[in-house]
Structure formats: C-alpha cells, structure tokens
Amino acid sequence: MALGSAIGTGLFYGSASAIQSAGPSVLLAYMIGGAAVFLVMRALGEMAVRHPVSGSFGHYASRYLGPFAGFITGWTFAFEMAIVAIADVTAFGIYMGFWFEDVPRWIWILAVVMLIAALNLMRVKVFGETEFWLSLIKVAAIIAMIVGGAAIVVFGFGLPDAANPGLDTMLGSGGFFANGFWGLLASFSIVMFAFGGIETIGITAGEADNPKKAIPAAVNTVPVRILLFYVCALGILMMIFPWQDINGETSPFVQIFDALGIPAAAHILNAVVITAAISAINSDIFGAGRVLYGLSQEGQAPASFARISRHGVPWMTVATMAVVLLAGVVLNALLPESLFTIIASIATFATVWVWLMILLSHIAMKREIKRRNLPASEFGVPFWPVASYAALAFMVFIVALLGIMPETRVALIVGAVWIAFLFGAYRLWVRGEGLVRADLVDETYDAGAQGTADNRV
Template sequence: MAQFTQALARGLNVRHIRFMALGSAIGTGLFYGSAAAIQAAGPAVLLAYMIGGAAVFLVMRALGEMAVRHPVSGSFGQYASRYLGPFAGFITGWTFAFEMAIVAIADVTAFGIYMGFWFPEVPRWIWILAVVFLIAALNLMRVKVFGEAEFWLSIVKVGAIIAMILGGAAIVAFGFGLPDAANPGLGTMLGEGGFFANGFWGLLASFSIVMFAFGGIETIGITAGEAENPKNAIPAAVNTVPVRILLFYVCTLAVLMMIFPWNQIDGETSPFVQIFDALGIPAAAHILNAVVITAALSAINSDTFGAGRMMYGLAQQGQAPASFAKISRHGVPWMTVATMTAVLLAGVVLNALLPESLFTIIASIATFATVWVWLMILLSHIAMKREIRRKGLAASEFGVPFWPVASYAALAFMVFIVVLLGVMPDTRVAMVVGVVWIGLLFVAYRFGVKGKGHARAELVDQTAAAPADPAGAEQINAGR
C-alpha cells in the first residue's frame, strides 16, 4: 500500500464535517428504525426524540469543548485516557469502534431491505456484499475525496427530508392523494389512542430505538484530527448539526403521522416508502426508496470512517495493534479500513443466516455501545472542567451552556437509558451483550495492554494562556 507517514492528512473543512455528522445520525435510525419507535410509543415518539435530542446536544457540546481544546485523532478515546485514565480510554475507544461496527452492520442490513423493494427475488446478502466493497474503496481514497462523497450523499437525503416535510404539509393542507374520508392533520395523528397511545411505558420503550437513531453524531469529534481549522469547524458543526437532526426527526415523523395512521406502519420496509406507496402517489415510493438507499450508503460511509479513525488513535496510544497506525500514501489508515471491511463482510454472513430478526437485535446492542460512549464523553468533560478549575487554566473557547447543571442532567439521563435497556424485555439482550463486551475489554486490557508502560495521554492544550484569576476563568467558561 505504498509509503507511510506519521500523521493523517488534513483535508476536511466545515462543510464536510457538518454533513459527515448528518451522515451518521440521519440514516437507518430515521428511515427504517423509526417504524419500531412509532410502533412502541405512538405519537409520543415525538416527545422521545425531543428529550433524547436535547440530551445528545449537551453531549456534543461537551465533546466540542474538548475537541477545540485538544484537536487530536482518536478524539474522546484520548480524552478519556487523559482525564479518566488509560483503562477508561481503552474501553471508550474500543466501545466506539464496536458501536460503529455494529451500526454499520445495521446499516448494511437496512440497505439490503431497501433493495428488496425493487428486487424481492434477489437474496439480500448479494446487495450487501456489493455495498461493502464500494464503501471500502471510498474510505481508501484521500480524505478530501471521502469528505466530498459524504457531502453529496448527505445533500441528497437532507434535500429529500425537506421535500417530504413540505410535500407532507401540502398533503395535510390540501388532501392530495388521500381518500375522501381521510382526516389529515392532528385528527389522523391522535385518532388512534391519543398522544400517549401506548401509555408512559410505550414512551420509555421507544427510547432504545430513539437513542440508536442519534448514534454516530459523535463522529464530529473524530474529525478534529483531520479538520483544516478545528477551532472553527468543530463549533460550527456542533452548534448546527444536532439542532438540524432534531428538527428533521420531529418535523418529518409528525408530518408522516398526520397523513397516515401510525398503527398501520408495519416496519417491513422504510415507513417513508410504505406511506407514500400506500397513498398511490405516482413514483413517490420509488423516489423515496432511492433516497433511503443513498442515506444508507452515507451512514455506512461515516460509520467506517469513525471506527477506523478511532482504532488509529488507539494504535497511537499502544492500545491497538501497531499496524492500525500505518498510513497510506493518501494519508489514510488503510489497515483500519481493511478491518472494518472484514466486519461488514461478517454482516453479509449474518444477513444470510438471520434475515428477519437481525436489525432489532443489532439496534439494541448498538444503543448500549452508543450510550456508553456518551457517558464516557460526559465523565471526561466533567473531569476536564474540574482540572481547569483546580489548576487555574484558561477558560475554554467553546464551553457547555449551563455548566454544571446541564452536564450532570445529561449524565443522569444516559444512566437512565442504560438501566432501561436492562429492564425492557425486548432490549435485555443489549445489556447482556454490553456487560460481556465490557468484561472482554477488561480481560484484554489486563493481559494485553496494562503493564506496558502506557501512562495517561498527554494532549496539547490549544487554549490561550490562563487568565490571572482562576475563579474568573471558570466563570467565563460557565457563561459560554
């Protein structure tokens, strides 16, 4: 694979980073997984997305503050090592890589399901095999090429979501394509049991899919090592992407439930395709199927990037095989791309063996890994803030709003989600797999990493010199 360099090539700008985060977080969770969330909670799923989205925004602000202060490859894995200790960094980094691998398998599974809408007679695994090699090729190119591909893939799905919101609003207002007896609007949304149609328990049950849907947005932090100007790119992405995602999820699903009874969404294909196919609008279902396929490609692309860059950062810390730190002549860690390709090929086999139940199982496992990573981001951030205050360091240029109340509230919410996964019968397998995974990491660290002289990560602080008054520094930081 040619020559190796010591660092990743910087080629991602603000535009790339914003849309890469959208690529991970607006994909299978919205276009396919939302069916399961709607079935669980009914219209109350909108409240679940708003609550979950607010918590995730605070996680992203915490990550953004650390990324601006320490713009490194491996991002929050290295932050956990620096502020919580090497073992915490090891668990965080590998759990994120695990999360991205599991989510990528869910995404390729959804891709196969989408292709089945057009080619029901073709086995799903054939399409998945084809997309795995396509994504591998994209991720081996220069990072700028990857960023451009992700930008345009994301543009398609974002444009489609906006068009669906506007088109759905027109259907609600004028009844296009609906039968004469239809009652579009709140009447359709609330007509099957009201807002809390499945009760408070149904709302809680939806959180596992809701949080899965937001998984991958933390990829913003991973891009810090390849951003051309992290101090500008990271805050711009953190401030706008979570809000856009929240609006897209809430507005889109609200419009869908206003034009189609939520209890008739069956989950056999994308609810978007099912609804517009049922309305009989010419070619709409086929256009939307092309869009959700684009969305799946975008998500798999971002998943592969995120997992690979995290494994690269782990290798730099001596917590992953040294080969993962090898860089190709294009400035890309090619061994990590090869590893993710192998994982996705395992997804091909799983889809051949478990075509019906695979998505739900994978989504719940991915939720555990996602929420665990968010917990570690929040704990790392809290530890960093304490160190800033204790040592009288300079205030962060991009701090978390309403510190410390907001950070501790988000931390409590993430703990609640982990507990919820263990309580709900349908997601209990995620807790079991998660506990086994953490146990395996402990054994791997104890016998494979610990004792090799790896101290806490030393990160360069990009913040300006500290002000004279330590208390003033903390006040400035808290007020941002």
C-alpha cells in the same frame, strides 16, 4: 461526517419500530433524547475547543479519567461504528427488497460491503466527495419530503376524500400517549440508536483550520438538525398516514408515499434511503478506521492498523471493518426477521457508553479547572453543572432500560461481555505501553500554544 452517520438507518428505517412502540409520543422521545445528545455534544465541544486533537474523546478520557478509560472509549466507539454499520447494511438489504422481493437480502448486503470497502481504499478525496454528495441527497430529500408532506396536510393531495390529515390522523388512535408511558420508554432504545455517530464531530477536531470557530458552529446546529430531520419529518408522516399502519417491512417514508399512490414518489424515496444507507455505512467505516488508526499509534491496538497504503489510507482498518460487515452478511442469512432490533439495541449500548465517557471526562475536566484555578473555557456547557449531571443520569437510565426491556436485554449482556473482554485485553496486552500521560498540564489553545494535550510518553 457526523451528519452522514447520524442521519441514516435510525431515521429512515428504525423510526418505524420507535413509532410502533410509542405512537405519536415518539416525537417527545426524540426531543428528550435530542436534548440529552445536545448536552453531550456541548461537553465534547468544550473539550475539543480547549484541546483540539484528532480522535478527541479517546484522548480526553485518557487525560482526565486514566489510560484504561481512553482505551475502552476508543475501542467501544470502533465497536459502535461496526455494529451500526451492520444495522445499516441490514437496512440496505431491506430497502432493495422493495424493488426485488425474490432476491435474498444477503446478496445485496455482500454487494454493498464490497462497494464501500473499495471506496474507502481509494484516496481520501474520493471518499470525501462521495460522502458530500450522498449526504446532500438525503438532506435535500428530507426537506423536500417535509415541504411536500405539509402540502398534503394542508391541501389533501393524493388522499382519499374521507381522509382528515393533520392532528386528527396523528391522534386518532389512542391520543398522544397511545401506548402509554411504557410505550414511550420502549421507544428510547431505537431513538438513541438514531443519534449514534453524531459524536464523529470530535474525531477530526484537531484537523480543523480554526477549531474555536468550526467546532461551536458544528455543535450548535445539533438542535436544529434534530427538530428538522427527526421531529418535523416524523410528525408530518403521522399527520398524513395512520401511525398504527406503519409495519416496518420497509422504510416508513417509502411505505407511506407508496400507500398514497403518488406517482413515482415511493420509488424516488426508496432510492434516497438507499443512498442514505450507503452514506451512513461510508461514515461508519471511516470513523471506526480513524479511531483504530489512532489507537494503534498509541500502542492500544495492533501495529498493523497504522499501516498506510500508497493512497494515504489505513488499509488494514478498512479490511477489518469489511470482515466485520461480512459477518453481517451471515447474520442476515440466518436471522433475517429479528436481526435489526437486536443489532440496533447493541449499538445503542455502545453509543451510550461512549457518551457516558464523554460526559465523565468533561466533568473531570471542569473539576480540574476549578481545583487548579485555570482559565474558564471559551465554549462552556450551558447550565453547568446541572445540565451535565442530568445528561449523565439520563444515559445511565438508558443503559438500565436496555436491561429492563425483554427485547433489548441481549444488548446489556453483549455489552457487559464486551467491557469484560476489553478489561482483560488491557491487562494482558496494553497496560503500561505508549499511553497518553494522565498528568499532562492543562493548557488552552491560542495562537502561540502547541498541542500539549497530544504529547506522548
């Protein structure tokens, strides 16, 4: 699920904007951002192994930071998934424009919203099988593209005689920091957006057969995924095609292989990025629905969100997400040119806010473990406490950066309004009702332990 959400629009489309901002140094941005995300995932993994409960990071925020923190974390994750889904359907419409230039984008977006809503209303087995194959297609395609791109770099297949693939092409227009340090900073809003959704690993932690084995195995693959799917893939692209010529009108993967004139390659890749977008939208709706369902059970969301269809699906959450995506149809009709950057920056704010809450919950947990002299965690964060505080400072820096950059400043404004709205909603409708107790006794999970962290008032 995390792979489905995190490898999608941010890589296949958003990377064009990141490359335009930073040039080749975008690879450094992906490595720095990826390192910070890995530390977030290790923090989440440590808490999930200690307390394997469904919808985990909302529970952890309630447990260690207070009920309001859990409320704001759960709802902001749902908001993140909704905004990311709008970005994903926007990218889907752009991809379809590669084949059907004269068809308005909003028509394709409306069609995919109806398709994904129908899939999510079916049995979970149908959803899971669909997501498995969609994710498999895009992962296999990225690996094939890296291998094929490496062959082009080494042997020059499909390139004109004057071409000089490799580092000369990548660094030929201004060097590694072609747009300076400021260009590197400007790319971070899209770079961090690309990693959004990877925290979905924590949503179903309580449903793993063996959390102590499954969660560390999933979390520890994050660095490999980042190096392979982001750094290697984009590095290869910039070695075979001048980065300054990437225009962002379609996926850079499609544009580059179309420009190389390799028969059918661009069309095959366009089909791949379309399946990647569908996969990401699928994961977004599932993730948001699962969290809203959990919030409803805690009394932190309308009771209707807990209604289950005869197929065992929380249908009201799916319907709500479909309505949100229909708003994306309207926005694409009104703002077809500038919508993606605006939506991506807002999604970055929501994503980073959730990561901040995960880090703060983890720090509070570690302090409690030390204060009460509890057993050490089995899957701890490396280089604690330096690494955790460094990741926390980096996330605060990203939020500040959104406000500094003129083109992303709207994200900070929307984010501040969202947090203020949640504060008012909590005070008016939720306070004092059905929340996870803040004084639960910490208890590590072993063969004989029960889910004490999942107790309710």
